[in-house]
Amino acid sequence: MSTPVLDVRGLAFAYPDGHQALFGVDLHVHQGERVALLGPNGAGKTTLVHHLNGILTGGAGSVAVSGLPVEKKNLKEIRRRVGVVFQDPDDQLFMPTVREDVAFGPRNLGLRRAELDGVVMAALDRVGMAAYVDRPPHHLSFGQRRRVAVATVLAMNPSILVLDEPSSNLDPASRRELAEILVSLDITLLMVTHDLPYALQLCERSIVLSDGVVAADGPTYDVLTDEALMRAHRLELPFGFDPAATR
Amino acid sequence: MGAGHGHALHVHGHSPVHRAPAHLKILGLLGFMLLVVATPGHWHSAFGLWLALLLTVVVVARVPFRWLLPRLVVEVPFVVFAVLMPFIAHGPRVDVLGVAVSESGLLAAWTLLAKGTLGVIAGLTLAATTSPPELVRGLERLRLPSALVQIAAFMIRYLEVVADDLRRQNIALASRGFVARDPRHWPVLAKSIGALFIRSYERGERVHLAMLARGYEAVGERPTPSRATPDGFVGKAERRRRAGGPSRHDNAADEPVWGRAAGERPVDHSPGRMPS
Structure with missing residues (x-):
């Protein structure tokens, strides 16, 4: 098989205060896959995400992105390849206008003027926010801010898009719009979520992280319909949702 | 940026100094500082006495000197100024190690250094033996205007949130490839701090609205009543009700308060704000 876009091997990590969050995580994500990372609160999902682009390092094991190991000397390229969209768009959007914010990443990569502008508009176009390019981000609705946050990362032309709780705090229409955008992107995607119907809608494959290890890895439909597995890892479908009804 | 922890100056302990009521400690610090500041610079033995007194308190409080000494660096700007003084001051000169320096400047430098050091040690000792919430309660008991007390309390509460x-x-x-290496990156840091x-600021407004929603009213606040209640922030209407007076909630005068509060949000002034 080809080199996986994301190759995590035996990743273990303990915080300086002694709390161990990861106990040997192995996972692979291949080109073009959309994968959901599921797990209860405190399972180590955020810790894992922070390892994917080298925010956290120093534990045991290894992470490689399209064959490039996550190491200090590669950090710049790694952060271009791994686009992380954080849960709170306000953490990500801090420039006075949407244009400057989306330009921030590619500018760090050395793009200037016409080329930079082209990248910015293309990225905003892909999330349907091109009309808002000169607005201040904090005047946008929450759903719009999340879409701009996705654009800020797309502008860096990443190999994989990592989304932390993409559907949280979105109203149903924004949630659906974001899903349509994500499907249209045609990009490798890892999505950390508690929103199991969203995982089923968007991701053919799911990985369950529980107590710092991978507890399950398989087709999303099979994971969500495995009652014993779901119960064992504090995963619950929302009231009235039946995966079988979506087939 | 590592100064995030709001209680970083507190040294846990059970000494008599730790257990003493906070308002007495605050008064003690204030009185001590007034004495130190009022002491003429040439009364050298008096400064020795103040230092001995202060060190006794430090020892009784079991505040380690290892903890105290590094924190004295906050005094550095004053030390720099004190060192410059003998050279820039006017008046008769005296020779110190072969260098002619101003006599009055030398005395002023010594005074600044002595008083500053005593002040910093005294302040650190108070901080080390009194937790921030205790300090706030102490200030409240000293009848500091409640608006100031509340500002201090909020600062302590939200410092960690902001950090x-x-x-x-x-x-x-960092995830978008930003590394602050040289002054060219300062504009980015400035914007992120902005x-x-x-x-x-907006969180402050949301907190304020949440307080209003629970009956808090700060307009024309009087400093007295909240001290009588165990929970710090009690609205005026509630206090009036407790005092046996008519409740503000009974009449329509409440309306302008809510209307103004909602109108205060700056985001609502923007014609370009888009609905979700």
Whole structure:
């Protein structure tokens, strides 16, 4: 098989205060896959995400992105390849206008003027926010801010898009719009979520992280319909949702 | 940016100094500082006495000198100024190690250094033996205007929240390939600090609205009543009700308060704000 876009091997990590969050995580994500990372609160999902682009390092094991190991000397390229969209768009959007914010990443990569502008508009176009390019981000609705946050990362032309709780705090229409955008992107995607119907809608494959290890890895439909597995890892479908009804 | 922890200056302990009521300690610090400041610079033995007194308190409080000494660095700007004084002051000169320096400047430098050091040690000792919430309660008992007490309390409450915001923002910056290496990156840091300021300001407004929603009213606040209640922030209407007076909630005078509060939000002034 080809080199996986994301190759995590035996990743273990303990915080300086002694709390161990990861106990040997192995996972692979291949080109073009959309994968959901599921797990209860405190399972180590955020810790894992922070390892994917080298925010956290120093534990045991290894992470490689399209064959490039996550190491200090590669950090710049790694952060271009791994686009992380954080849960709170306000953490990500801090420039006075949407244009400057989306330009921030590619500018760090050395793009200037016409080329930079082209990248910015293309990225905003892909999330349907091109009309808002000169607005201040904090005047946008929450759903719009999340879409701009996705654009800020797309502008860096990443190999994989990592989304932390993409559907949280979105109203149903924004949630659906974001899903349509994500499907249209045609990009490798890892999505950390508690929103199991969203995982089923968007991701053919799911990985369950529980107590710092991978507890399950398989087709999303099979994971969500495995009652014993779901119960064992504090995963619950929302009231009235039946995966079988979506087939 | 590591100064995030709001209780970083407190040294846990059970000494008599730790257990003493906070308002007495605050008064003690104030009185001591007034004495130190009022002491003429040439009364050298008096400064020895003040230092001995202060060190006794430090020892009784079991505040380690290892903890105290590094924190004295906050005094450095004053030390720099004190060192310059003998050279820039006018008046008769005296020779010190072969260098002619101003006599009055020398005395002023010594005075600044002695008083400053005593003040910093005394302040650190209070901080080390009194937790921030205790300090706030002490100030309240000393009848500091409640608006000031509340500002101090909020600062303590939200310092860590804001520090956490800052940490997450820095992670988001780094994730988009940002590394602050040289002054060319300062504009980015300035903008991120600006964004943090706006977010904290807006959070302040949300907290204020949440307080209003629970009957808090700060307009024309009088400093007295909240001290009588165990929970700090009690609205005026509630206090009036407790005092047996008519409740403000009974009449329509409440309306302008809510209307104004909602109108205060700056985001509502923007014609360009888009609905979700």
